[in-house]
Amino acid sequence: MKIRVLGAFGAEGLGQRPTSFLVDDRILIDAGTVGGALTMSEQTLIEHALISHSHLDHVAGLAFLTETLAFSEMRKPLTVASLGPVMHALRSGIFNNLGWPDFSEIPPEAPVMQYRTLVEEAEQRVGDCWVTPVPVTHTVPTSGFIVHDGSSGFIFSGDTGPTEALWRAAKGLRGLRAAIVECAFPNRMSKLADVAKHLTPNLLRRELDKLPPDLPIWIYHIKPQFYDEVVDELSTIDPARLVILEQDKTYTI
Numbered sequence: 001m002k003i004r005v006l007g008a009f010g011a012e013g014l015g016q017r018p019t020s021f022l023v024d025d026r027i028l029i030d031a032g033t034v035g036g037a038l039t040m041s042e043q044t045l046i047e048h049a050l051i052s053h054s055h056l057d058h059v060a061g062l063a064f065l066t067e068t069l070a071f072s073e074m075r076k077p078l079t080v081a082s083l084g085p086v087m088h089a090l091r092s093g094i095f096n097n098l099g100w101p102d103f104s105e106i107p108p109e110a111p112v113m114q115y116r117t118l119v120e121e122a123e124q125r126v127g128d129c130w131v132t133p134v135p136v137t138h139t140v141p142t143s144g145f146i147v148h149d150g151s152s153g154f155i156f157s158g159d160t161g162p163t164e165a166l167w168r169a170a171k172g173l174r175g176l177r178a179a180i181v182e183c184a185f186p187n188r189m190s191k192l193a194d195v196a197k198h199l200t201p202n203l204l205r206r207e208l209d210k211l212p213p214d215l216p217i218w219i220y221h222i223k224p225q226f227y228d229e230v231v232d233e234l235s236t237i238d239p240a241r242l243v244i245l246e247q248d249k250t251y252t253i
């Protein structure tokens, strides 16, 4: 399984793109950026977008992708998938003909995208993968995902503060190779992390105890303005196990 990092930041900075990963060229996991990282022809290969939540650093690229696809003759219908409350937030808060056109109705004869509501904590087929969505702890309805291709898989935390159900759902899963976990703020901003439901390096350290001890942890969603500080603090936590994901790099599991 190939995981290409289109963006791994918790916002946008100069040359620093918001959160988006592309699995095996066909499945997006979040879409904070898409067109800023892929060619037109690469974008037309995308068939599914798993969306953790409706915050713009996870969906801004989906808005522009749908428009790009609308003008493409090569496109296949794009399926946008998540838990029910996340789908509701996307429909009512983003693709509502105010924030952006409702591309589930455009063009009428062959809409660019279709919505798919996933079943909570159940494994279901998405493209060539098996996906289990599990609610996590954030300020708006948010899903983490466990993604598996039958031989190997990974956990994606979505934006979350300290959480339980996602780690529990992945317990005992064979072929688990990595957990992609957020870390947004430095330790000195723990009050804000608590209110905004994000992790700091200290909070992350406690989450690691809930995961298998040898599972590699891939960090994403560091806020660009605090990048050096957070990386510095993360370097004190198990360097053999922690990897800070690099934009534009493809990781194979």
Ligand SMILES: [Zn+2]
Binding pocket: 010, 019, 055, 057, 058, 159, 221
């Ligand atoms: Zn975010």
Ligand SMILES: [Zn+2]
Binding pocket: 053, 055, 138, 159
């Ligand atoms: Zn968020």
